[in-house]
Amino acid sequence: MRIRTYLGSLMCIVGASAYAGGDPIPVCVGPGGAMRLIEMKVTCKAGEQKKLFAEWEAELDEPPEEEDARMENMQKQLQEMTKRLAALEKNSDNRGSSQAATRITAPFEVVGRTGKVILRVADKVSSTSGEGAQVTIGAGDAGNYGVRVYKDGATFVAGVGQARGGAGLVAVMDENGSLVASMSARDRSVSVYEGDKAAASLVLDDTGGTVAIYQGSQAVAYLTRSSHGNGGNVTLTDGKGFGVFSAGAASDGGGEACLNRVTGGGKQRNVCLGIELPSMGLGK
16 A cells, blocks of 8 residues: 555656646556656657556545444444343343233223224123124123124124123024024033024933933933933934833843834823833923
8 A cells, every 4th residue: 555655646746747637647667567757758668668547646544533433333332232131131030020910901902903993801891792893801781701702893603701690601603693502511511503492402410411402492302321320322202292212221231112102093002122211201
């Protein structure tokens, strides 16, 4: 850099006197690299080459003040970010050690980017309509708390929570809000509905589990345990609930069955195979 600076300074001096106006500076370069200044019209000697140099400004080292200031500013920013990170970590550790939960006082809503209410939490919410919310959490019309899901923020389509008596309840509806299935802790039952009546149910009672198939409000088929508790039993009734057929496992390890038939004269005939078959009357 010193050689370039010296040469540049020399050329600037000569150029200012002999070649004013920024014209190229002619030199003759010898075989060993030695240079000598010449007039523009002068021809170099044999063995020399004529070169033209543009006048330049010497390359001097720039003062470091500007670069130092930039580095100092970056260092300050880094130190500030380090302090903030340490403070965040400390706050996180304090929350973890104290186990203090963050509390948000209801009512409040969570909305999407378009403003649609995704979730509403309140002490009291509607049991049948989302009133614009897709999901609600709160007490229904009877004071029973639950999570309720609504179609388009209006039609109740699913819910899990407390029944009126306080036991757990799950309900699933179709897109029109009609009940399709339910699970009741109070009744210990799972039911599937057709219209407003149960079409089939699985119930746990004192004798064990029972699967019932309904015609309207009347059960017409049962799958249960045998009355002696060893094996299963199938019982069928007419539309009024009167037992017409029953078959199951006998207490001796075999099977037994009974058939109730009404003759042309209107008399009932009970024909059984086996002994100690459970009653088919089902209380009738």
